[in-house]
Amino acid sequence: MPRFTLTGSHTSLSLDLFADLHKVKALLASAEPVSGAVLQALEDGLKKAGADSSVKAVMICGENGKFSAGADIRGFSAPKKRGGALGPIVSLIESSEKPVVAAIEGVALGGGLEVALGCHYRIAHAKARMGLPEVTLGLLPGAEGTQRLPRLIGVPAALDMITTGKHIPATEALKLGLVDEIVEENTIEAAIRLANKVIGQPLGPRRLSLKPVPKLPNMEAFLRDAAVRVKRQARGCLAPELCFQAVRAATELPFAEGLRRERELFQVLLSSGQARALQYAFFAERAVHRWATPTGASWSSAAPQPVRRAAVIGLGTMGRGIVTSLVKANIPVVALEQDLEYLNKGRKAVMLLLEREAMKMEGGAQTLDFHNPARLQFTVDFDLLRDVDLVIEAVFENMALKKEIFHKLSKICKPGALLCTNTSALNIDEIASATSRPQQVIGTHFFSPAHVMRLLEIIYGRHTSPSAIATAMQLAKTLKKVGVVVGNCFGFVGNRMMFPYVEQAVFLLEEGSRPEAVDQALEDFGFKIGPFRMSDLAGLDVGWRSRQGQGLTGPSLPAGTPARQRHGQRYSPLPDLLCEHGRFGQKNAKGWYQYEKAGGRTATPDPWLHNFLSQYRDTHGIKTRFIDQEEILERCLFSLINEGFAVLAEGIASGPEHLDVIYVNGYGWPKHTGGPMFYASTVGLPRVLAKLQKYSEAHPDVPRLRPNAFLKKLVAVGNPPIKEWMSYLSQQSAKL
Numbered sequence: 121m122p123r124f125t126l127t128g129s130h131t132s133l134s135l136d137l138f139a140d141l142h143k144v145k146a147l148l149a150s151a152e153p154v155s156g157a158v159l160q161a162l163e164d165g166l167k168k169a170g171a172d173s174s175v176k177a178v179m180i181c182g183e184n185g186k187f188s189a190g191a192d193i194r195g196f197s198a199p200k201k202r203g204g205a206l207g208p209i210v211s212l213i214e215s216s217e218k219p220v221v222a223a224i225e226g227v228a229l230g231g232g233l234e235v236a237l238g239c240h241y242r243i244a245h246a247k248a249r250m251g252l253p254e255v256t257l258g259l260l261p262g263a264e265g266t267q268r269l270p271r272l273i274g275v276p277a278a279l280d281m282i283t284t285g286k287h288i289p290a291t292e293a294l295k296l297g298l299v300d301e302i303v304e305e306n307t308i309e310a311a312i313r314l315a316n317k318v319i320g321q322p323l324g325p326r327r328l329s330l331k332p333v334p335k336l337p338n339m340e341a342f343l344r345d346a347a348v349r350v351k352r353q354a355r356g357c358l359a360p361e362l363c364f365q366a367v368r369a370a371t372e373l374p375f376a377e378g379l380r381r382e383r384e385l386f387q388v389l390l391s392s393g394q395a396r397a398l399q400y401a402f403f404a405e406r407a408v409h410r411w412a413t414p415t416g417a418s419w420s421s422a423a424p425q426p427v428r429r430a431a432v433i434g435l436g437t438m439g440r441g442i443v444t445s446l447v448k449a450n451i452p453v454v455a456l457e458q459d460l461e462y463l464n465k466g467r468k469a470v471m472l473l474l475e476r477e478a479m480k481m482e483g484g485a486q487t488l489d490f491h492n493p494a495r496l497q498f499t500v501d502f503d504l505l506r507d508v509d510l511v512i513e514a515v516f517e518n519m520a521l522k523k524e525i526f527h528k529l530s531k532i533c534k535p536g537a538l539l540c541t542n543t544s545a546l547n548i549d550e551i552a553s554a555t556s557r558p559q560q561v562i563g564t565h566f567f568s569p570a571h572v573m574r575l576l577e578i579i580y581g582r583h584t585s586p587s588a589i590a591t592a593m594q595l596a597k598t599l600k601k602v603g604v605v606v607g608n609c610f611g612f613v614g615n616r617m618m619f620p621y622v623e624q625a626v627f628l629l630e631e632g633s634r635p636e637a638v639d640q641a642l643e644d645f646g647f648k649i650g651p652f653r654m655s656d657l658a659g660l661d662v663g664w665r666s667r668q669g670q671g672l673t674g675p676s677l678p679a680g681t682p683a684r685q686r687h688g689q690r691y692s693p694l695p696d697l698l699c700e701h702g703r704f705g706q707k708n709a710k711g712w713y714q715y716e717k718a719g720g721r722t723a724t725p726d727p728w729l730h731n732f733l734s735q736y737r738d739t740h741g742i743k744t745r746f747i748d749q750e751e752i753l754e755r756c757l758f759s760l761i762n763e764g765f766a767v768l769a770e771g772i773a774s775g776p777e778h779l780d781v782i783y784v785n786g787y788g789w790p791k792h793t794g795g796p797m798f799y800a801s802t803v804g805l806p807r808v809l810a811k812l813q814k815y816s817e818a819h820p821d822v823p824r825l826r827p828n829a830f831l832k833k834l835v836a837v838g839n840p841p842i843k844e845w846m847s848y849l850s851q852q853s854a855k856l
């Protein structure tokens with residue numbers, strides 16, 4: 121039996137024809153473009169198998185335990201490299217007069233799964249995963265997948281897979297009828313057995329293109345509701361909606377016409393800016409794994425230390441999420457609080473989180489094993505931290521307290537232990553100075569809720585060792601998070617860029633806007649949540665405490681300080697005034713909005729706030745003006761981007777993709793725009809610069825609107841593509 125092998129676990133479908141190995145290998149080695157050669161090889165192989173009367177059945181499998189991760193994503197942005205179409209090859213597989221069996225190991229994703237759908241039988245290893253993730257790349261399954269999958273597993277399940285792009289485990293695939301069988305042992309041998317068994321059986325019923333889409337009693341109503349749901353969840357991203365349209369076509373049109381519709385919709389997406397942005401985001405997320413620091417330390421030479429046991433100090437909101445995250449990753453944890461009262465409160469909350477997580481996981485509570493004290497221990501005794509490999513301190517943002525804890529840790533923990541601080545802004549070097557081992561101190565900025573959010577900002581200090589950075593990055597991977605290595609400055613990357621954005625949002629209120637108008641503009645842009653709703657969710661008192669600590673408000677503010685100025689720059693006391701009026705956000709039902717009850721989630725515009733804003737403007741002689749959506753977006757987004765250029769110029773991050781990964785994964789920035797810096801590149805840097813210049817002239821007392829020198833330089837050299845930006849930083853200004 122000839123065997124077609126889809127090799128190249130990630131990058132492309134390729135093929136070895138075992139009967140003619142040398143010839144096909146040579147073709148692959150010289151092939152340009154590779155995908156075209158792969159398709160050709162598949163076609164040749166199938167035709168050869170069809171013509172050879174000694175061949176009774178065909179099996180398609182992968183190499184090195186992986187079926188296929190689909191089309192080469194890089195090929196989509198390089199028109200010259202686009203090979204022939206995969207769809208006709210899938211049709212060719214299906215029309216084979218000899219049974220074709222797919223043996224799925226590892227992953228079958230995108231074009232890989234579409235190939236499997238063309239096969240007459242599919243057998244999968246129990247650990248395999250399958251999916252059509254094209255939607256996450258701004259595309260739709262363009263090799264006939266939108267038409268075959270609904271015919272195989274029905275419209276609701278197909279729609280779910282295609283519009284979300286989720287990967288499903290083999291067990292679920294079996295339940296859905298996506299695969300015929302799953303095996304624990306050798307998948308290829310099992311596929312060969314199955315192929316031998318089905319030789320001679322009629323293939324008509326196995327050809328998905330000939331099957332009708334299973335009917336639903338209420339198909340119209342189902343599709344109407346699904347359309348609304350998909351649109352709502354897409355938040356401005358085109359691909360989910362077009363995926364939906366392609367699946368709807370399968371329910372309305374004969375197979376061949378459905379395919380034409382799929383192709384049309386695929387072309388619309390392929391040429392859209394969103395697909396380019398999402399594919400950039402895919403590679404950016406992988407690029408940040410290859411970290412480097414100004415001193416030349418990098419991912420390629422630094423080795424992580426093993427983390428067999430960890431400790432978390434502080435069981436407030438962040439600490440609870442971090443403990444949950446560690447337990448989910450199977451790392452034994454010691455959870456420490458200052459006294460029994462806080463410990464018991466923290467323990468209850470952690471247990472609740474873990475129970476909820478266990479419910480969501482396959483296998484339930486046993487998989488997490490969090491009732492076992494060897495896996496999760498609660499204590500008030502610092503001595504139990506003696507032999508952990510890593511400690512994450514997650515107490516509240518107070519430098520003196522953090523230093524006290526690190527001083528203690530430095531005395532108690534074993535010499536090799538990594539000492540991490542979960543801080544969103546504080547100076548890592550100052551914290552490290554309280555220890556005798558600053559090389560082992562590192563910032564790990566988790567995002568709330570810490571067991572859910574994917575981002576982990578990893579901040580190295582002046583003395584942090586390469587191995588400490590590698591260990592923190594390895595930890596991020598183990599926790600299934602995206603670690604991004606950044607330098608030490610106030611607010612690091614994420615919050616530092618957030619300050620000007622929030623500042624502009626509040627200035628807009630002073631000048632005449634309302635929280636709901638600002639939030640709406642930014643949510644329409646694609647943010648998950650606007651700045652005021654976010655501020656209410658996080659609690660206004662958090663920022664208030666921080667500003668008090670910085671001497672910007674509160675009793676330490678020198679008498680006679682002008683209300684709307686600090687250090688000669690414009691300052692808005694609005695958030696402070698709200699706190700002084702006891703408005704802390706959702707927690708007490710009043711903030712920038714009003715809520716149905718304390719802890720309520722439904723934000724309603726508040727007439728009290730509108731009135732308060734009018735009085736405030738009268739008091740300070742500010743003439744209210746109408747502010748349109750364009751100005752809201754430009755002032756908030758471009759000031760954030762401007763700070764991003766400052767971050768790059770100072771060498772705080774080693775490239776724009778770092779900033780973009782941080783914003784997409786930690787701050788709800790819409791992924792289909794690529795992230796703030798990629799978005800700036802698509803708007804065009806000359807336009808960003810011109811707008812910043814305009815707003816800066818109108819608001820000379822706002823330094824963060826003044827265009828950054830690096831942005832100006834990039835415009836002066838002709839607006840180069842984003843991948844070339846860093847090459848324009850002079851050696852002296854770039855620390856990286």
Ligand SMILES: CCCCCCCCCCCCC[C@H](O)CC(=O)SCCNC(=O)CCNC(=O)[C@H](O)C(C)(C)COP(=O)(O)OP(=O)(O)OC[C@H]1O[C@@H](n2cnc3c(N)ncnc32)[C@H](O)[C@@H]1OP(=O)(O)O
Nearest residue numbers: 130131133155189190191192193230231253261262263406
């Ligand atoms: C088949 C011939 C195609 C001809 C092209 C002609 C186009 C016109 C015809 C349209 C036909 C449409 C066909 C189809 O519908 C479209 C697709 O198939 S789109 C691709 C869909 N697949 C995916 O989205 C899978 C993406 N990959 C992953 O999810 C993960 O990488 C993984 C496979 C689950 C593995 O995860 P990990 O083990 O964690 O490893 P990494 O993620 O770090 O990846 C390692 C390395 O591989 C690179 N890579 C992975 N997948 C692809 C890919 N599909 N194309 C290119 N490169 C890929 C990844 O970037 C990493 O490399 P690095 O960036 O670190 O250098």
